[in-house]
Each structure stands twice: as structure tokens, then as C-alpha cells.
Amino acid sequence: LPMAPHNDVESFHEVLRSSRRVLALCGAGLSASSGLPTFRGAGGYWRSHDATKLGTMRAFKTDPGMVWLFYGYRRHTCLRARPNPAHRALAALARENQDFLCLTQNVDSHPPEQLRTLHGSLFDIKCSADGCDWVQHDNFDDPFCPPLAPASEDPPPGRPLPLLDPYHRIKHIPEEELPTCPKCKDGLQRPGVVWFGEELDEDMMKGINEWMNDGKVDLMLVVGTSAQVWPAAGYISRAKLHGARIATINPEAEDETELYKIQPGDFAFGRDAAESLPLLLE
Ligand code: BJW
Missing domain, CATH: 3.30.1600.10 (SIR2/SIRT2 'Small Domain')
Structure with a gap:
């Protein structure tokens, strides 16, 4: 059976290869298979x-x-806890692509150059x-x-x-x-x-805004987040406005209630990030 277009790994690889500026938004699901x-x-x-x-x-x-x-x-x-294969796949993407920026809502990491710790x-x-x-x-x-x-x-x-x-x-x-x-x-x-009702770091937000305004975001990865919390979730719609294609990696991404939201050209991989990100980003 041919893969549904939204979870076709080969078309995703083509999009990834032709993408210059890539943005990721990560949430707690990224560290789930590390036991957090x-x-x-x-x-x-x-x-x-x-x-x-x-x-x-x-x-x-x-x-x-x-x-x-x-x-x-x-x-x-x-x-x-130890980093899992999804953390490693994102770190490898950062090494390969200077135009990759990773935003994380998680508070379990130490920020290297291309990572912004929103919370x-x-x-x-x-x-x-x-x-x-x-x-x-x-x-x-x-x-x-x-x-x-x-x-x-x-x-x-x-x-x-x-x-x-x-x-x-x-x-x-x-x-x-x-x-x-x-x-x-x-x-x-x-x-x-950062607790609810508290501002995110102003300089960090400025830096992210500058990065967003520097050029078109070609592809955005949304990894392991329920995307219910603002302003983090707002980056998804902002990237969409840029014309970015969205790829969601989340065990719930292919649930019926989620599938109807997927727009043509976007991707949804309904699996554990630790299992699927290494294959997607290889
Ligand atoms: C897997 C997996 C596997 C499982 N692989 N996936 C009304 C409307 C709009 C906004 C507001 C509003 N009222 C108030 C606001 C603003 C508020 C907000 O967004 N509220 C909404 C909830 C309604 N936001 C704020 O207050 C922010 N500040 C702000 O806006 O400042 C300006 C302002 C000031 C004053 C007044 C108003 C505005 C700050 C937000 C701070 C969030 N803080 C927390 C706690 C951080 C500290 C800590 O870690 O203890 O951040 S809350 C919590 O949620 C934490 C997380 O980072 C964040 C997001 O959660 P995340 O990561 O998405 O986790 P989950 O559990 O929700 O989802 C996990 C996902 O993983 C699921 O989808 C699973 O399916 C998936 N998964 N296993 C891949 N193996």
C-alpha cells in the first residue's frame, strides 16, 4: 500500500533536502522516552x-x-536521564545546517548555540x-x-x-x-x-523574532508538544504565514481529530519521536 501523503517519509526527505531555513518547536514528548x-x-x-x-x-x-x-x-x-535518539537527531541536524534553529519548551536541557530554552x-x-x-x-x-x-x-x-x-x-x-x-x-x-502569566526572556524573544524575520522558514518540525501554550504555539502559525511546511512528530498526530487539521503539503508522523526522528532526519 502506498503511504498516505502526510506520512510519506520519502517526500519528507525531499522537502528536508530542499529546505534551507528549518525551525523546530519541541515539548515534553521529546524527552518522554528518556523517562521524563x-x-x-x-x-x-x-x-x-x-x-x-x-x-x-x-x-x-x-x-x-x-x-x-x-x-x-x-x-x-x-x-x-540520558538524551534519547530524538535529541541526538536534532543535534546532528544543528551541526549540518547552520540555518536550523530549535525552540524548546523543555527545562531539562543545557542551551548550545542553536537552541532557545523558552521556558x-x-x-x-x-x-x-x-x-x-x-x-x-x-x-x-x-x-x-x-x-x-x-x-x-x-x-x-x-x-x-x-x-x-x-x-x-x-x-x-x-x-x-x-x-x-x-x-x-x-x-x-x-x-x-517560566510559569503561567510570566514573561519569557525578552532578549531571547527578540533574537527569535530577528531569526524569523531574517528570511523565509521553509520547514518547521513540531515535536512532542500539545501546542496549547502561548507564545510557544504561536510560532507554528507564524511559520505557516511564512509559507513553511509543518511536520508534526507526536503519537497523537494521526488521530482522527488531528488529521482533519493537516493541510496539503504538511506532514504528520504519529509515532514516538525517539523512534521516528532519527529516520526522518537521517
Ligand atoms: C510524545 C511522546 C513521544 C508523548 N514522542 N511525542 C488564553 C489564551 C491564550 C493564551 C493565554 C490565555 N490565558 C493565558 C494565556 C497565556 C499563557 C497560556 O498559554 N495559557 C494557555 C494554557 C491557555 N501563557 C503564558 O502565561 C506564558 N507567558 C506569557 O504569555 O507571558 C505574557 C503574559 C503575561 C501575563 C498575562 C498574560 C500573558 C508562559 C507560559 C509558561 C508555561 N510554563 C510551563 C511550566 C514550565 C516550568 C516547568 O517545566 O515546570 O511550561 S506549563 C507546561 O506546558 C510547561 C511546558 O513547557 C508547556 C508545554 O507543554 P508541552 O511540552 O506541550 O507538554 P504536554 O504534556 O502538553 O504535551 C506533550 C505532548 O507530547 C503530547 O501531545 C503527547 O501526545 C506528546 N508525546 N509521548 C513524541 N514519545
Whole structure:
């Protein structure tokens, strides 16, 4: 049987080969096969909490200890996770094509030259007080602070992630035990990630805008994201306005509800990114 045009790997390869400027937008699904949970759907819960509600200033103000348990767990897990074949395929594309730019919503990576981390990093720490600009980059301390010392041993090496919650015995961390800002001595330290209602880094946004305005985007890869969060999702429609062809790589991309949105010339590969990206980008 011939492949449907939207998932024909050979036509995708032709489009990729003839594309000069390529943009990617990545989300949690890119790291799913490294064992890092996604935000929405089946994986989107930590303890009994909705992950999209824990990563908010409202939750931090209500129970900063609980929010730090969530982020401490994610730092701990990320430090033990390994890049998967999809990460490697994107890195190889970056090496081959100077005109490739990768935007990621994930907070689990270290930004090399052609990567923009839209939602910050788990390994940046900043002050939570309004108006204080203290920030510390590349803090890989694990545990981040004494109350976040894992209460249980990690499983032996080689056991697949996700790890058991190493803090499952810790029910509550009082605010007084969390580190405060060394600069203003007032605000609690918080993860340097972007929560709902917070602005993305202005210089980074400017740089991305300049890149978008530098020339036509020929092809855009949309990898492992539900594309529900703005302004990240807006880059897809902007690339479309440029005349870019869109290629979605997501196990849900070929679901009936998604297929009807696919425009002629666009691609949808309904598979695990770690499995399909290496074949698509080879
Ligand atoms: C696989 C796979 C496999 C599984 N292979 N795929 C009303 C309308 C429009 C906008 C707004 C609105 N009200 C408010 C807003 C703005 C708001 C917003 O977008 N809200 C919408 C939800 C409605 N946005 C903001 O607030 C942003 N800031 C902003 O706009 O500033 C200006 C402003 C200021 C003040 C007021 C208003 C505007 C900031 C957004 C920050 C998002 N932060 C988070 C948490 C980051 C920290 C952390 O990591 O803890 O970012 S939320 C969470 O969602 C996280 C993610 O980066 C982001 C996107 O999620 P993602 O990556 O798409 O994950 P999932 O789980 O949703 O999807 C995973 C996908 O993978 C699924 O599709 C699976 O099928 C797939 N998958 N396995 C490939 N193996």
C-alpha cells in the first residue's frame, strides 16, 4: 500500500533536502522516552497533583515546600536521564545546517548555540521576590537544599526511568527551611523556569523574532508538544504565514481529530519521536 501523503517519509526527505531555513518547536514528548513525564495526559501527575497547577506562582505562594519537592524530584530525575535518539537527531541536524534553529519548551536541557530554552531551566535558580533580579545559572546541586535530601535510595543503575519519587516519605517542608535570596535576603529562592502569566526572556524573544524575520522558514518540525501554550504555539502559525511546511512528530498526530487539521503539503508522523526522528532526519 502506498503511504498516505502526510506520512510519506520519502517526500519528507525531499522537502528536508530542499529546505534551507528549518525551525523546530519541541515539548515534553521529546524527552518522554528518556523517562521524563509530560505535563498533560496520562503522565501529567506528580503525587496527586496536576503538573500544570504545581508549576505556578499560586502554588508556590500557597505551599513553596510542595512546589520545591516537585522541582527537586524533576532535577533529581533529569540529572539521571540520558538524551534519547530524538535529541541526538536534532543535534546532528544543528551541526549540518547552520540555518536550523530549535525552540524548546523543555527545562531539562543545557542551551548550545542553536537552541532557545523558552521556558527556562530547572538548573537556574532565581529570587521569587518582585523586583529582585538575583539569578544563579548552572546550579546542579542534588539535593538542592538539605530538606530535599532524598528519603529513599535510588533503584540500582540500569533500571528504567521514571524513578520512584525519592521524596515519597516527605509530606511537607516548612517555608522556614527553604533557602532565601542571598541578595535581597527576603524572597525565597525558586526554580528559574517560566510559569503561567510570566514573561519569557525578552532578549531571547527578540533574537527569535530577528531569526524569523531574517528570511523565509521553509520547514518547521513540531515535536512532542500539545501546542496549547502561548507564545510557544504561536510560532507554528507564524511559520505557516511564512509559507513553511509543518511536520508534526507526536503519537497523537494521526488521530482522527488531528488529521482533519493537516493541510496539503504538511506532514504528520504519529509515532514516538525517539523512534521516528532519527529516520526522518537521517
Ligand atoms: C510524545 C511522546 C513521544 C508523548 N514522542 N511525542 C488564553 C489564551 C491564550 C493564551 C493565554 C490565555 N490565558 C493565558 C494565556 C497565556 C499563557 C497560556 O498559554 N495559557 C494557555 C494554557 C491557555 N501563557 C503564558 O502565561 C506564558 N507567558 C506569557 O504569555 O507571558 C505574557 C503574559 C503575561 C501575563 C498575562 C498574560 C500573558 C508562559 C507560559 C509558561 C508555561 N510554563 C510551563 C511550566 C514550565 C516550568 C516547568 O517545566 O515546570 O511550561 S506549563 C507546561 O506546558 C510547561 C511546558 O513547557 C508547556 C508545554 O507543554 P508541552 O511540552 O506541550 O507538554 P504536554 O504534556 O502538553 O504535551 C506533550 C505532548 O507530547 C503530547 O501531545 C503527547 O501526545 C506528546 N508525546 N509521548 C513524541 N514519545
